[in-house]
Amino acid sequence: MNTDLLEMFTSRLEDAGGWCRIISSPGSINDIIRGKYSYEKKDMIYAGSVEKQLGDVELDGIDITTIHQNDRRKSLVNAKLGITGCAGLIAETGTAGLITSVSEPRELSLLPETHIVIAYSDQLFATLDEFLAKVTAEYGDAQLPSITLVTGPSRTADIEKKLVVGVHGPVEFGVVVIDRSE
């Protein structure tokens, strides 16, 4: 694991108002979330694809793909926490790059008041150039889905330049990085 890059990622994400936790195995994810927030299980919605990657670990909450298409928006409006994966982390700016997919629609990272990204240490890129180059190479001539870069919670400084966190999007944003170096 590139510790320098990970350190840079963490400090730059913190500068942007987000938090980052690095863990050595996925087992403690639920504890981290419970330690930070007191949400009920029904208020937490996650991308099913993320849980699949975690192996034996079951995430607290509801898999979005088990909610009927027509009810998803309503569930997400009422949800407190949205958990997604990502296509990469960018150290230089403290950014998570998300790619839209069936199990990870954009509303999941947009409507709930807290958004948590679960990522792996080998998904870390130094710069946006490297991240985008990887994504475009992966898709080749196929059509790219929409990509969202997230750097911290939603914020504004429209009133006297005073920073206010939590405007129209998530009020809290965090990244859990699972060290996969061994």
Added chain:
Amino acid sequence: MIEFSASQFKSNARTAVNDAGLRAKIKKATGTSLTKRQETVKEIPDWEELREKGHLLRKKVVDDLDRYQAAFTESAQSNGMVVHYAETHSDATKIIYDIIRRQSVRSVVKSKSMITEELRLNEMLEENGVRVIETDLGEYIIQLAGETPSHITAPALHKSKEDIARLFQEKLHIPYTDDPEELTKVARERLRKEFLNAKVGISGVNFACADTGTITIIENEANARLCTVLPDVHIAVMSVEKILPSINDLPLFLKLLPRSATGQRMTSYVSMINGPRSQYNPDGPRQLHIVILDGGRKQLAKHPAWKESLYCIRCGACMNICPVYQSVGGHAYGSVYPGPIGSVITPTLFGMQEAQDLPYASSLCGACTDICPVKIDLHHHLLWERHDIVDRGYKSFTEKIAMTLWRWVMLSPSRLEFAGRAGWLLQKIFAKKLPAPGWTPQRRFPKIARKSFRKLIQHDKDEYGSS
């Protein structure tokens, strides 16, 4: 009350300069942005090189607008977007209104976009019975106040928190609070409802990639994400020069823009939208329309020098650093685009005669040119436009006489010597109140020395010998 017309610059500026409260608010806001910018630009050792690269890439597109427009259109269409081209401002508003009318809705949500300000889109839609809900907090504030933006990235920069508190109290009927967090919360609650009900969302575009048909929108509040993801129909409005050759050019501009605008390394959100809902994009709007506006840009792109103003990526840094902007604020310019870039493009895009005072709204200090992330030679543009204004004969007869006389004097050492002495004498007679209309009411006339510099040097040489 400030008049909104670029022809009123002089009187607007006079009003604004005398408003000490306004000046303090602008100074504070621009100062904050500049300090933050300084910090994050320092982190990039090759900043100057990046500016140069940015300049060249923007030049490449502006030199070949038709080709890039065709390439972007083709890519966007193959992504399932519907691309409309509007030659004039009224064509664009008509296209947008037609799309909205087909949805038979009475209101639309909208995120920040300078092009829609340029189109006066809100006014036109309201006239046709469509309510436009501005969702960027700054835009929401000025919409409630019935005003226009005074800065391209911080539209409500001219308002204090007390101004906003009173506005919310009166218009939204809430108890008075001037706490920015509370005020933001109120806006969040009100607008959440609008987002969830909206059938149509309108946004601007920061960059459009010709190779992949990607439209990129940069923001901090997530209102643009809500406007472009939730509604059934998304209308993205852009001017034709917003195109970049490739998606691979985005990282460069995403380094230059947020740092220059607010001093952030990256804005909270960058949406790279690649199409409407489809098998590739399982969420988002059913229809995605892109309206590309020419609005005089293709004509401007043909001018060998002035085309450079089309390289602008609308970061607002030139406003923040401009001593004139800092003193008069954005509204005085009477244009959608204030500050140095506004003074440069308002005359060339919207009419030289109407905006002939704007190129003079500069001390030509060059701070704007130094800060511009795409290296537009802003202050020289202002100078060239001044030439053009004179060539077109827009200057008054007295000014012309005065300038001809000045030139005649300056071209000969003896005439200059004589003028100096005559000036000194006249100043003595009129007790320093040598009147110069249009000059002395605001400024003190400099004291003319009894002996010219040349004379003093000559005297010293004669006395002490040259060494």
